[in-house]
Amino acid sequence: MISIFNEIFRVVSYMFVETVTDFNYFITTCGHKFCAECYRGYVINAAGSGPGCILSTCPEHKCEEVLSSTMFKKLCDEQSWKLYKQHLLRNYIDQSKSHRFCPAPGCEKVVIGKGVKDVTCTCGHTFCFKCGEETHE
Numbered sequence: 517m518i519s520i521f522n523e524i525f526r527v528v529s530y531m532f533v534e535t536v537t538d539f540n541y542f543i544t545t546c547g548h549k550f551c552a553e554c555y556r557g558y559v560i561n562a563a564g565s566g567p568g569c570i571l572s573t574c575p576e577h578k579c580e581e582v583l584s585s586t587m588f589k590k591l592c593d594e595q596s597w598k599l600y601k602q603h604l605l606r607n608y609i610d611q612s613k614s615h616r617f618c619p620a621p622g623c624e625k626v627v628i629g630k631g632v633k634d635v636t637c638t639c640g641h642t643f644c645f646k647c648g649e650e651t652h653e
Contacts, residue, residue: 542591546574546581556591563588563596567603619648 540552550558555575562572562583569588574581588600609615614630617623620641629635629645636642644651 544574544576544581545584545587546576546579548574548576548579550575559583559588559591560593560596563592563600563603567606569600570604570607616645616648619643 541549542552542555543549544555558575559572562569565572570585572583573579574583585600585604589597592600606617609617609626615626615628616635618625618627618637618639618641620637620639620643623637623639623641625637625639627635627637627645632645634642634651635645642651643649
């Protein structure tokens with residue numbers, strides 16, 4: 517009985533190894549290995565998950581390696597890459613002390629205003645650079 521089990525296990529193991537070696541793999545910068553299509557799906561899903569995608573980490577349990585923008589560019593489709601870049605830009609602008617998005621409805625332009633209080637966007641909207649509200653004293 518044990519020899520039959522061993523034979524079945526050997527055949528199943530062989531089949532599994534053959535199947536696995538047929539996959540295309542992707543090895544991350546942290547050295548973890550994933551099925552390329554699964555990893556691509558993970559990255560695309562991360563891009564669609566919102567602004568937090570810029571801090572997405574390797575899917576390996578307890579790995580804290582943050583995925584690079586190069587990784588997103590390489591693996592995302594055009595739409596997901598565009599979405600990722602928007603999140604990356606928004607994060608940069610939100611963290612910047614010298615750049616701010618224009619608060620006018622429908623305007624997505626960035627205003628540079630380091631060291632000034634009142635600024636005027638090219639759309640014509642004037643606002644307080646410091647707080648993002650209407651100009652005030």
